Amino acid sequence: MSPRPVVLAATLALLAAPPPSRADNAAEAKARRVDALVEAYRQIGQFNGSVLVAEKGAVLLKKGYGLAQMEWGIPNTADTRFRLGSITKQFTATLVLRQVEQGRIRLDGKLSDYLPDYRPDTGQKVTVHHLLTHTSGIPSYTDSATFFSEVSRDPYPVDEFVKKFCSGDLEFEPGSKFHYDNSGYFLLGALLEKVSGRSYEQLLREEILDPLGMKDTGYDRGETVLPHRAAGYERDLAGYRNAPYLDMSLPYAAGALYSTVEDLYRWDQALYGTAVLSEASKERMFTPFLEGYAYGWNVRTIPEGEPEAGRKEIAHGGGINGFNTLIRRVPDDHGLIVLLNNTGTTALGAIARGIRDVLAGREPTPPKQGIAEAIAPVLFEQGAAAAVARYHALKTTRAADFGFEEFRLNTMGYQLLGRDRADDAIAIFKLNVEAFPRSGNVHDSLGEAYLKAGQKDLAMASYRRSLELNPSNQNARDILKKLEAPAP
Incomplete structure (x- = not known):
């Protein structure tokens, strides 16, 4: 008989344990309950990855769950490197704002001002601001029904990909609607390379990663031998399988980064200071526009009934073959939740909500x-x-x-x-x-x-x-x- 039901019952019993007594160390007790919650999700196959939770700026829990490499039974740890998917976009937005500070880019500047070979009928209408906020109207290449089946395995130079996959007819008047758009952030990467004279990867390394000491973060390339890299899996009806191959030149500035929970904590902490962006630039980056989307972040005021009601939440998720990810910040409390998963789509939002309940002294909903x-x-x-x-x-x-x-x-x-x-x-x-x-x-x-x-x-x-x-x-x-x- 499998011991798993007994283990799960014990885990859920710990999760349901009463809040800590005065004699208990409150932080340690919260960490145990968060650990029990995440472990319960792992046991039913709904989380496999690494977690970092910080409260008031201090790390409460930092831990790996499940396997980074299933074939060899290598466990996930707090140092495991995961593909981030669209969490990349906040780094791209930061690079754009740094160029704005240096006078090389204007947020109201037209796309054609920076990419003169781009089709002029569209390039003269779309601004940098539109690209940052998913309001450009340019079709997203990942919306194509044939992209993943026919294109996603092939490498492309940036200029060629822009011409072939990021230059479709406008779907709506720029600025009038929100539509999540990977083409827009790919174009921002191309724009950054033009104005800086450096590759996106070099710019990222020199402007953000090296100054912040983010040594476990970078632009992912399939051919690179990368220590502590998690393999990506997807859960099939018959169990797990290796995720389909994706050439990383295609997500590019919209989704090609890898990182660890520890490095994303460093990133979070840096955003409270001015080492990367001025206060004015951060104000711009965290100001929401249509559908609550700011520059590379989703921003909302937490509603009544949820933990931290009335405070501002700044967050973004990511999904890329075999991985899905979430970073969630509450600046008023210096709160942070980072979830990096290497088994494809899962309910990271539900896990984060359960963690928030634990931190607020509430009883979290058990995983289903x-x-x-x-x-x-x-x-x-x-x-x-x-x-x-x-x-x-x-x-x-x-x-x-x-x-x-x-x-x-x-x-x-x-x-x-x-x-x-x-x-x-x-x-x-x-x-x-x-x-x-x-x-x-x-x-x-x-x-x-x-x-x-x-x-x-x-x-x-x-x-x-x-x-x-x-x-x-x-x-x-x-x-x-x-x-x-x-x-x-």
């Missing part, structure tokens, strides 16, 4: 097994109809025991598509549409499954519904254009 993991065995043994029935039964009788978030069934559907089980994927995506009828994303996913199954009319209906719910869904628009085009 994902509903996909609960119904997948039924699907493989008894078929999709039985899996759907199992889903409804669990949602009716044990809803509190499972995680029913949108991403869980969506991930399962794509895993089934990857196994060439399009009919099963359709059943799961339809179930997700039933649960989240107002989500443009789930209708888009269902359309993709219908298309793979050769059901063109149903695919078009799903894509049209996705566009109604999310008019900025360029992927749906592009596919509909192809499907509606008259046959040659």
Whole structure:
């Protein structure tokens, strides 16, 4: 018999332990409860990585969980280096603001002022500010339906990639809407290289990393032998597998950095001083615009009912093949949570919320097994109809025991598509549409499954519904254009 249920029960018992007595060391008691919470997530396969939690500027917990390298059983530690994904964007924004301070870039300067070869009809409309705030209207290259399948393994020089993948027709008037845009931050990297005369990697090293002593952070390259590098994995319906290869020249200034929890703590601490940016530049960087997005950061006022209500939260997540990450700061309290995970998509927001509850002396919500993991065995043994029935039964009788978030069934559907089980994927995506009828994303996913199954009319209906719910869904628009085009 596996000892895992006993261990998990013991972990949850520690998590549910009462707040520390006066005789206890409060910081140590909080650290034990945070550790127990993260360990509970690890035991059900929802976290595998490294964590750092700081309160009032002091590190409360710094620890690795699970494995950095599964084939050799090498554990994650506080020194393990992880790919950061879009946490990179705050470093790119900082480099831009440093060039603003030095008079080489203006935030209201036009893209064409710095990249004169860029298409002028767009370059004369889009400003640096638009690129920083995801309001440029330039299509994001990662929105393309074929990017990951046809492009992501191939290296590209910066100029060539800009011309081929970051120069599409505007989707909306610059400044009028928010649409998360990796092309915008790729263009910022190209712009930085032009105005500085240095590569993005060199600029990053000389302007930020070396001055701050961030020796475990850098621009990731697949060919580099990098000590303490975590391998990236993704959790399939049958277990873990190696994440698909991605050439790191493509995320570039939008997502190509690696780091450790310790170095991100150094970064957090530096942002309280002026070693990297002046007070005026930091004020600019942390001022939110559309959808609460500032320069490389999401900024919000924490609402009533949550820990730290009324304070400003500055945060950003990241996701890149085999990794997802989160850095969350509360400057008023010098609070910091860093979560770096090397097993693909997982609920880092829920883990961070549980940590916040512990720090506030509240009882955190225990982690829940994902509903996909609960119904997948039924699907493989008894078929999709039985899996759907199992889903409804669990949602009716044990809803509190499972995680029913949108991403869980969506991930399962794509895993089934990857196994060439399009009919099963359709059943799961339809179930997700039933649960989240107002989500443009789930209708888009269902359309993709219908298309793979050769059901063109149903695919078009799903894509049209996705566009109604999310008019900025360029992927749906592009596919509909192809499907509606008259046959040659």
